[in-house]
Amino acid sequence: MGLKKSSSSRDINQKTSSPSLFSSLMKSWSHSGHSPTRSNSKAYSSSTTDNNNLGYASDTSSNDGTANQLTRKNSSRSGSNSFTNVNDIYRMTKPIMPTNHHHSNNHSSSSSILLNNNNTNTGNINSSTIKKSHHKFSDSNEDWSAVVDDYNMPPSMDFFTDYLSKNSNTNMMLGPSPVLSKKNSGHNNNNNNYTSGSSSSSNNSNNKNSGTITYPKLTEHNYHLELENERELQELNSKLTRINKFDQILSSSSIISLAELKKLSWNGIPMGHRPLVWKLLIGYLPANKKRHEILIQRKRKEYKTGIYHIFSPQHTRDQPTWHQIEIDIPRTNPHIKLYQFPSVQKSLQKILYFWAIRHPASGYVQGINDLVTPFFQIFLTSYLPEHQKAKVCDIDPETYLTEENFAEVEADSFWCLSKFLDTIIDNYIHGQPGIMKQVSNLESLCKRIDGQLYKHLKKENVEFVQFAFRWMNCLLMREVPIDIVIRMWDTYLSETSSDDNDGGVDSAGARKGSGSSNMKMMMNNNNTLSDGTVTPNGVAQNANDLINIPTHANESVNNNNNTNNNSGSNKRKTSLSEFHVFVCAAFLETWSNSLLDMDFQGIITFLQNVPTANWGEKDIEILLSEAYMWQTLYKDATSHWL
Amino acid sequence: MNATTNQATSIKLVLLGESAVGKSSIVLRFVSNDFAENKEPTIGAAFLTQRVTLPDDTIIKFEIWDTAGQERFASLAPMYYRNAQAAVVVYDLTSPQSFLKARHWVKLLREQSGNNIIIALVANKLDLCEEQAQPETEQEETEPRGNVRKVAKEEGQKLADDEGLMFFETSAKTGEGINNVFLSIAEKIPLKKKGNEQESATFNGNGQSENSTSSNGRIDLNARNGSSEACGC
Numbered sequence: 001m002g003l004k005k006s007s008s009s010r011d012i013n014q015k016t017s018s019p020s021l022f023s024s025l026m027k028s029w030s031h032s033g034h035s036p037t038r039s040n041s042k043a044y045s046s047s048t049t050d051n052n053n054l055g056y057a058s059d060t061s062s063n064d065g066t067a068n069q070l071t072r073k074n075s076s077r078s079g080s081n082s083f084t085n086v087n088d089i090y091r092m093t094k095p096i097m098p099t100n101h102h103h104s105n106n107h108s109s110s111s112s113i114l115l116n117n118n119n120t121n122t123g124n125i126n127s128s129t130i131k132k133s134h135h136k137f138s139d140s141n142e143d144w145s146a147v148v149d150d151y152n153m154p155p156s157m158d159f160f161t162d163y164l165s166k167n168s169n170t171n172m173m174l175g176p177s178p179v180l181s182k183k184n185s186g187h188n189n190n191n192n193n194y195t196s197g198s199s200s201s202s203n204n205s206n207n208k209n210s211g212t213i214t215y216p217k218l219t220e221h222n223y224h225l226e227l228e229n230e231r232e233l234q235e236l237n238s239k240l241t242r243i244n245k246f247d248q249i250l251s252s253s254s255i256i257s258l259a260e261l262k263k264l265s266w267n268g269i270p271m272g273h274r275p276l277v278w279k280l281l282i283g284y285l286p287a288n289k290k291r292h293e294i295l296i297q298r299k300r301k302e303y304k305t306g307i308y309h310i311f312s313p314q315h316t317r318d319q320p321t322w323h324q325i326e327i328d329i330p331r332t333n334p335h336i337k338l339y340q341f342p343s344v345q346k347s348l349q350k351i352l353y354f355w356a357i358r359h360p361a362s363g364y365v366q367g368i369n370d371l372v373t374p375f376f377q378i379f380l381t382s383y384l385p386e387h388q389k390a391k392v393c394d395i396d397p398e399t400y401l402t403e404e405n406f407a408e409v410e411a412d413s414f415w416c417l418s419k420f421l422d423t424i425i426d427n428y429i430h431g432q433p434g435i436m437k438q439v440s441n442l443e444s445l446c447k448r449i450d451g452q453l454y455k456h457l458k459k460e461n462v463e464f465v466q467f468a469f470r471w472m473n474c475l476l477m478r479e480v481p482i483d484i485v486i487r488m489w490d491t492y493l494s495e496t497s498s499d500d501n502d503g504g505v506d507s508a509g510a511r512k513g514s515g516s517s518n519m520k521m522m523m524n525n526n527n528t529l530s531d532g533t534v535t536p537n538g539v540a541q542n543a544n545d546l547i548n549i550p551t552h553a554n555e556s557v558n559n560n561n562n563t564n565n566n567s568g569s570n571k572r573k574t575s576l577s578e579f580h581v582f583v584c585a586a587f588l589e590t591w592s593n594s595l596l597d598m599d600f601q602g603i604i605t606f607l608q609n610v611p612t613a614n615w616g617e618k619d620i621e622i623l624l625s626e627a628y629m630w631q632t633l634y635k636d637a638t639s640h641w642l
Numbered sequence: 643m644n645a646t647t648n649q650a651t652s653i654k655l656v657l658l659g660e661s662a663v664g665k666s667s668i669v670l671r672f673v674s675n676d677f678a679e680n681k682e683p684t685i686g687a688a689f690l691t692q693r694v695t696l697p698d699d700t701i702i703k704f705e706i707w708d709t710a711g712q713e714r715f716a717s718l719a720p721m722y723y724r725n726a727q728a729a730v731v732v733y734d735l736t737s738p739q740s741f742l743k744a745r746h747w748v749k750l751l752r753e754q755s756g757n758n759i760i761i762a763l764v765a766n767k768l769d770l771c772e773e774q775a776q777p778e779t780e781q782e783e784t785e786p787r788g789n790v791r792k793v794a795k796e797e798g799q800k801l802a803d804d805e806g807l808m809f810f811e812t813s814a815k816t817g818e819g820i821n822n823v824f825l826s827i828a829e830k831i832p833l834k835k836k837g838n839e840q841e842s843a844t845f846n847g848n849g850q851s852e853n854s855t856s857s858n859g860r861i862d863l864n865a866r867n868g869s870s871e872a873c874g875c
């Protein structure tokens with residue numbers, strides 16, 4: 001962490017040399033919605049207070065999704081992010097900020113008004129503003145370019161410093177309090193006491209959690225003392241709260257709001273919800289819950305039939321492919337017990353072989369064996385009781401899965417892997433152009449973000465491909481522990497999820513289908529996954545996508561087009577390869593200071609064995625936030641990438 | 643490193659060969675005197691270094707690029723062998739397919755680099771060879787005990803003779819023959835010789851490494867496991 005910290009601050013200092021850059025940095029940082037993740041507490045917990053109350057209430061109030069989308073639109077156009085910044089920073093630095101509950105039907109409009117006033121910095125912040133700002137993170141996800149343009153009030157450097165020091169997990173600095181006290185006095189009626197017990201009365205003065213703890217009024221000098229305990233408590237509470245929020249979204253109506261789900265998932269998905277949420281985000285399951293059962297049965301049957309076929313005598317085995325996979329299976333996650341069990345190895349062999357022969361343009365490429373494991377592992381957890389889910393890596397699935405269950409896990413993993421790889425198939429076709437492109441994008445990004453490091457690498461004759469090839473080919477799975485990868489994928493799947501699934505057109509898949517390497521048989525898959533339901537937003541989006549399909553051979557072009565805001569603010573999509581480059585840039589940046597002292601050998605050796613063994617979720621969350629920030633800042637500059 | 647760094651002559655070396663023949667295992671054995679039963683496939687390429695002190699106090703620093711074996715990654719290989727002074731082309735003596743691939747690499751290298759590059763052909767996984775009944779060979783695994791050798795030593799030797807390669811049979815698992823590969827290469831590299839022909843036996847048999855713990859980056863010459871005397875199976 002020391003490394004990380006110093007490198008960030010150095011980086012910031014560089015940034016500040018250019019005022020405009022600095023201001024946009026601040027803006028993007030704060031509005032990124034990921035800034036909460038930089039707090040000591042977990043992503044969820046950083047926004048604990050508002051989650052517990054406002055966040056939850058408002059989220060649940062918007063079952064239909066329409067209100068939220070409206071809100072999103074309003075807020076993202078309000079250009080009020082400077083304030084958001086401040087709030088976020090406060091929120092992070094003061095986890096026990098009062099959580100006034102402002103739940104009302106016109107929540108969205110009122111909050112956007114407040115936000116519009118932000119630039120005047122009247123101090124007229126109330127909890128709804130805070131809550132809103134939280135929303136705004138993800139909101140601005142979709143609309144960030146507008147936000148960047150509108151930004152006009154750089155926060156003071158103090159915020160930044162505080163923010164950074166907090167980020168580094170060392171001593172947390174206290175944000176200015178006047179605004180907070182204002183907040184405290186804000187209106188706070190309309191508490192939606194949530195039934196699960198994680199709710200709290202929302203007055204700052206008696207913010208009770210689980211009915212047992214009363215948060216003391218916050219003052220600067222007791223703040224540090226209270227922090228530790230409170231943080232733990234908040235972490236717990238926020239976890240509970242998040243679980244409840246996911247429950248709510250997933251059960252609230254027959255059509256799941258994927259936009260809501262996406263927003264929430266960006267900051268991490270609770271273990272118990274992951275299997276379902278991943279399937280939804282990736283478009284394996286549609287938003288319409290009524291169709292889940294039918295579709296999943298169909299897909300599982302399809303898989304079974306396919307497997308039956310490729311293991312029947314009619315099928316001539318592709319020996320080289322089979323052999324390569326066979327060799328790689330025991331070499332997959334060799335340090336994790338789960339992957340040593342023959343039952344698991346058998347399943348993975350089937351999934352990978354089936355995938356390979358269905359994708360002859362790429363075939364099986366090493367690294368794909370890594371990419372299947374998060375899906376497999378997560379889908380296994382569906383079959384484990386709550387208290388054992390975390391131990392999925394230690395238990396032989398044969399002890400808790402029937403043969404039928406195995407087939408289910410395999411099928412789900414197979415289809416999700418297929419969806420996932422569809423978006424990055426260029427990484428694995430001949431010549432691996434997708435990876436080459438990403439590597440060169442990373443290089444130009446590094447040049448912009450950290451010229452000093454870039455020059456040093458060049459001086460030492462380090463080629464980016466020498467260390468970054470694997471980062472792209474395995475999506476950093478070789479660089480960070482599997483738990484961290486899984487947390488990372490929450491964000492990846494959320495960031496790149498197509499809201500169009502709301503409308504039932506599996507556009508991501510369809511787009512890919514028009515790409516060079518896809519087989520016709522996969523198109524069939526895409527169609528069967530589609531779901532006929534349409535939301536108002538969905539209609540427009542689908543129309544767009546349908547138009548895009550024939551004209552664009554790859555999704556990245558599509559992605560750029562999606563920056564138009566007309567068809568709903570949740571329109572924006574990021575391509576996986578694009579976002580991943582930003583994550584890699586942030587990853588590289590993390591070690592910048594150390595690298596500057598190294599020669600060629602040191603650099604390459606270091607970057608091949610990056611010390612992430614002890615990383616926790618917050619480390620990856622910092623990285624993801626940074627990636628989001630870079631993406632926001634450099635999106636325009638990089639629009640020609642794709 | 644230490645002061646002797648300055649005197650080091652570096653040898654740029656690349657490992658080529660089909661996937662899973664044991665390239666990474668060979669390097670791991672050479673660099674860390676270690677073996678891992680299941681190593682993750684190499685993606686792209688991995689860079690490692692190892693220093694060797696020869697009896698005449700010459701220090702050789704190997705700068706090794708261990709490439710990925712899968713065909714899909716082959717387009718990266720030129721970047722790694724382009725500037726290499728030495729190449730180790732590895733095949734798995736239980737896999738004729740991998741021997742074919744080795745031929746291919748040798749041909750390619752000769753085309754690309756002519757005779758400027760020193761090539762060592764290495765038949766790996768000698769421990770799987772049943773007749774290989776050397777006392778120090780640890781066969782604790784439940785390896786297939788049948789005759790798994792599929793590429794005769796003569797075949798490898800012939801290719802080596804035809805193409806002017808050095809030839810070795812090794813086991814990364816037991817360590818047999820591994821150091822010999824690298825030391826023989828070090829011997830052959832012209833610039834390292836300061837006009838002084840070194841007998842291979844000098845550092846083979848009783849050569850002293852000035853610092854023989856592999857943990858600090860020096861190879862232990864005494865750790866050499868026999869030579870590449872192979873079984874005739």
Ligand SMILES: Nc1nc2c(ncn2[C@@H]2O[C@H](COP(=O)(O)OP(=O)(O)OP(=O)(O)O)[C@@H](O)[C@H]2O)c(=O)[nH]1
Pocket residue numbers: 331659660661662663664665666667668678679680681682683684685709710711712766767768769770812813814815816
């Ligand atoms: N029995 C035996 N197994 C070996 C030997 N060398 C390597 N292996 C095994 O062969 C498998 C592949 O070894 P690697 O070193 O990863 O092969 P590689 O050539 O680097 O493979 P790629 O990175 O995919 O190109 C591993 O499971 C090793 O444990 C050996 O000398 N004897």
Ligand SMILES: [Mg+2]
Pocket residue numbers: 665666667682683684708709710711
């Ligand atoms: Mg390897």
